[in-house]
Amino acid sequence: MTGAGAGRRELHLNAFVMEAGHHEAAWRLPESNARADFDLPHWIDLARRAEEAKFDSLFLADGPALTGTGEFRPPGQLEPLTLLTALSQHTSSIGLIATVSSTYNDPYNLARRLASVDHVSGGRAGWNIVTSAGADEAANFGLEDRPSHAQRYARADEFLEVAKWLWDSWESEAIIADKASGRYADPDRLHTVGHEGPFFKVAGPLNVERPPQGYPVLVQAGSSEDGKSFAARHAEAIFTAHQTYDRAADFYGDIKARTAAAGRDPDGVLVLPGIVPFIGSTEAEARELAQRFDDLRLPEYGLTQLAWNFETDPSVFELDEPLPDHILARPKLQGSQSRSDLIIEMAQRENLTVRQILSRLGGGRGHFTFVGTPDQAVDTIVAWFEGGAADGFNIMAPALPSGLETFIDQVLPILRHKGLFREDYQGTTLREHYGLPLPVNQFRRHG
Secondary structure, three states: OEOOOOOOEOOEEEEEOOOOOOOOOHHHOOOOOOOHHHOHHHHHHHHHHHHHOOOOEEEEOOOOOOOOOOOOOOOOOOOHHHHHHHHHOOOOOOEEEEEEEOOOOOHHHHHHHHHHHHHHHOOOEEEEEEOOOOHHHHHOOOOOOOOOHHHHHHHHHHHHHHHHHHHOOEOOOOEEEEOOOOEEEOHHHEOOOOEEOOOOEEOOOOOOOOOOOOOOEEEEEOOOHHHHHHHHHHOOEEEEOOOOHHHHHHHHHHHHHHHHHOOOOHHHOEEEEEEEEEEOOOHHHHHHHHHHHHOOOOHHHHHHHHHHHOOOOHHHOOOOOOOOHHHHOOOOOOOOHHHHHHHHHHHHHHOOOHHHHHHHHOOOOOOEEEEEOHHHHHHHHHHHHHOOOOOEEEEOOOOOOHHHHHHHHHHHHHHHHOOOOOOOOOOOOHHHHHOOOOOOOHHHHHO
């Protein structure tokens, strides 16, 4: 998709919003709404701000379990498809991406819900596909433990294939609605799926008309080997975490190559790292802002989250010591292997103690944290974008709405002046914002 400058690539920006903000202590700020998690007007305000600023999408994380114990940070969230359906009625153009697990859903019901959101929003839905890393999530679905990493991705692969056939099960010409003849639909253009596989047996067709976008935009989050292979086959946008430009560029090149090897157009897969921006009018002011957040952190919460990442007990960590040797040895995990590897690499590269690691993770759980001026933020974004490390970014404001408003007011005007970010939407669907084509109906292609 071209930007303001003729023939120039356009930067893609999602507003990744999370309750009072991404920093784990954001809810403690005097100006924060500590009950933002279940406050619909708060979410409506964020959605309207992001749309007014012409962000590609609003992005919501989710998981089917309580986050931590609830003692030190708000532990719950509204179900994202429900929330985005509500927000679709208060916006008209911004994309709406929900994180939903393929491990703890079934293809028919989820394909139906996602198609419904795409219809209700006028073609703005996106699905961030996750396979759910936590054992606590498995316990909510009657399982003793989560399925293995490989099994979760195998299930996700079949899940996506079934969902795509279900979305295609209504051809665009299926509805006749001829009052004179009394014929409403052409049954020859409503197709059974008849899928039988290792994980699912689904008859079809779906009982919802094909979504306006053909499929909701398919987003993937996960940087393990299984995750990257899955993304190369299915993803149209990838949400990823990197601490350095070099690591981001390596990932970017790898994903584009894998996508081409899978027979898909690499330009049709957008790589969007997360960035947590602490913006000040001077570097000193930005550092003071970041320190203000850091001073509100509680190590007890950070230790619990670190232990969750490494599937161990918080007692194995000493705050003023490096990570234990058995953690540095990178044991094979059934949860989020790529995020754990990122933490280890960061700790070794910068020779960090556990206390310092917790500080680094407090803002965005391992996503790239930027501290500096608006011009410096733009320089960093442009370097990653033009240097082959990103097609855009998920903007993860440390506090909401203030951090998002600062980015909108101080960073976006510079990006627009450089011709890298849109002045206005050129379409009304998320696919149009991302410059992605409408998927060809498989029943038409193979019929």
